[in-house]
Amino acid sequence: MPVTLDYNGKIVFITGGGRGIGLAITTAFARAGATIIITYTSKDPQEVVKKLTEEYKVSIHVYHCPGEDTTRVNEVIDLASKEVGEVDIVVPNAGVSLWRDCIDMSDSELDWIMKTNLYAPITLCRGFVRHWLGMSTSVQSSEDPGKPPAGERVNLNKRILCVSSISGIVNMNPQRQVAYNVSKAGLTMACKSLAGEWAKYGITINSISPGYVATDMIKDPPPGEGREWADKWRKDTPVDRFADASEIGQMVVLMCSTESSSFMTGHDLVIDGGFTTY
Known part of the structure; x- marks a missing residue:
């Protein structure tokens, strides 16, 4: 049976789907015909949503949902499932980074990175799995009906596919970002762990670990030494270029297809132009 990228009739939930890699993932699923639900925290993506809707003739729904607010996350899971339909694919994509030496990092900054990059994807996945099993999205009791x-x-x-990073595999340099590195390493391991735990429910969960992608940060790096870093990152990537975000988006669509992901679970796919080969 050939692998199909036809997602007509499928509903995909993408966090942070209005910008950066998330927007590329949204675009790839829209091109494949999916109905899409995206969340945002700060910048309302209605403008780009309107453009994608007109171009690909698909339905895209937007919800404000800070990932670290578990109560709101559970509300959105229930609300979107009622208003749009039962979700088939969840893509926890939203993430934040901070270049800061650990000795200069405040508790609030550390909490922000960990809650957004690690805690939020786990609680989002937990909420969806509980919903799919007919349980309440919030954990009220281990004996909730439906389990x-x-x-x-x-x-x-x-299907669940989390967007992790090669920062969870290698210690990035010259920037200092211990919190980001740890959060992504934790996310990759969370996917492996949950894959084993939820296989009995007919759920596959995988992750991707992109290398450097030509998003706004690289196209317009921070002033000062940050401008030199981007050149170093490119030189340290054997293919001698950064990924285009669309390359990541298309791979996510492929990995979530019914045929390609029916047996693959607990896998982390590295897409880094060879960066981690050294």
Whole structure:
């Protein structure tokens, strides 16, 4: 059976889907015909959503949802499922970074990175899996109705794909970003762990770890030494260029297709132009 990238009739939920890599993922799914739900925290993406809707003739729904606010996340899961339909694919993409020496990092900055990059994707996935199983999205009791009896297998036929980073594999240089590195390493391992835990529910969960992508940060790097860093990153990438965000978006669509992800779970796909080969 050939792999199809036809997502007509499928509903995809993407956090941070209005900018950067998230926008590329949204665009790729829109091109494939999916109905899309995207969340945002600060900048309302209605302008780009309107453009994509007109270009690809698909339905895109937008919800304000700070990922670290678990109460709001659970509300959006329930609300979007009711207003749009039952979600088939979840893509926790939203993330934040901070270049700061650890000894200069405040507690609030550390909390912000960890809650956004690690805690939020885990609670989002937990909320969706509970919803799919007929449980309340929030954890009120381990005995909530809807959970299958111990040992019983079900086939929900759902896909989860988290956007991690090669920063969870290698210590990036020359920038200092220990919190970001740790959060992404944790996210990659969370996907592996949850893949084993949720396989019995017919859910596959994988992650991708992109290398340097030509988003706004690289196209317009910080002043001072930051402008020299971008050149170093490119030189340290064997293919001698940065990825275009569309390359990441298209790979996410491929990885979430019914045929390609029916047996693959717990895998982290590195897309880095060879950066981690050294």
